[in-house]
Amino acid sequence: MSVSLGVYSCERLRVEMKRETRRMLVGFGWICSTVFLTGCENRITRENYDKLRIGMEYSQVVAILGEPEHCQAVMTIKSCVWGEEPKTITIQFVADKIILYSNTGL
DSSP, X not given: OHHHHHXXXXXXXXXXXXXXXXXXXXXXXXXXXXXXXXXXXXXXXXXXXXXXXXXXXXXXXXXXXXXXXEEXXXXXXXXEEEEETTEEEEEEEETTEEEEEEEEOO
């Protein structure tokens, strides 16, 4: 009797582990999908462009637009571009504060 009970217990344990693994995989899939879709969010919009203001700090801009595609520094002016053609936002900073900004395609 103990042998059949042991086999039954092992089979039940296997089924429960399979169920739990399936639940974990589904949960992990949802988490990955959410992270992926959030990461793909297009922040280069007219709405976000309208939030920019002269004097705004670089960190505030990154909070709105995300990290820039690239930046170049000449003397004390840093020029950064967000987005790719045809929609871009270009911002010039001095001492990490906006002095000038423009867009194309918005």
